[in-house]
Amino acid sequence: xxxxxxxxxxxxxxxxxxxxxxxxxxxxxxxxxxxxxxxxxxxxxxxxxxxxxxxxxxxxxxxxxxxxxxxxxxxxxxxxxxxxxxxxxxxxxxxxxxxxxxxxxxxxxxxxxxxxxxxxxxxxxxxxxxx
Numbered sequence: 001x002x003x004x005x006x007x008x009x010x011x012x013x014x015x016x017x018x019x020x021x022x023x024x025x026x027x028x029x030x031x032x033x034x035x036x037x038x039x040x041x042x043x044x045x046x047x048x049x050x051x052x053x054x055x056x057x058x059x060x061x062x063x064x065x066x067x068x069x070x071x072x073x074x075x076x077x078x079x080x081x082x083x084x085x086x087x088x089x090x091x092x093x094x095x096x097x098x099x100x101x102x103x104x105x106x107x108x109x110x111x112x113x114x115x116x117x118x119x120x121x122x123x124x125x126x127x128x129x130x131x
Contacts, residue, residue, distance in 0.1 A: 003088040007125040009118050011083055016074040019092070020112040023062045023070070026102060031064030035109045036098035037072060040091040045083045046129050053089075059098065062109070069112065084125055088116075 005015075019037050023030050037058040042050040060072040077088075092114060094100075100109060125131050 001090050003090060003116055005082065005084060005086045005088075005118060006120070007084045008120040008122050009079075009082075009084045010121040011131060012079055012081065013119040014076045014079045015119070016076055016117040017056065017058070017114065018074045018117075019058050019060070019072045019114050021060070021070055021072070022067055022110050022112060023065075024106075024108070024110050025066055026100075026107050026109070027062060027064055027066035027068055029102070030062040030100055030109075032061060033099040033101055034059050034061050035100055036095035037111075038093050038095045039075075039114070040093070041077065041088045043077070043082060043086060043088045045081070045086045048086070050089055053091075057095075059095075062100075074117070083129075084131065085129055090114075 039056050039058060040053040042053045044050040056075045058072040058075060060070060
């Protein structure tokens, strides 16, 4: 999936990412077990080339409550050299390193959404591709 950095982005600053998820019906049974959420991303400016992807670890632990809306800790992604309207190519996946006990259909942790928090210093930009 793609993430476009908005025109109000504070150029060059780090962005933060986290995942919202739920254990569904397995909250009680998976109490204390971890879900190894990972995010592969590649970030390029306009007219730039997408570099090899990097991976951030968004692993979280089930707290034992069925159907609970849980949120992973934030992870920073470096914005050094990044501009407005830059884009991230992303892939979310689970790594084999998690301890979720049951990985059959209907028993998996459920991804609700992923959030990218982008620091802003304006409502937009004065030019199409620059501040």
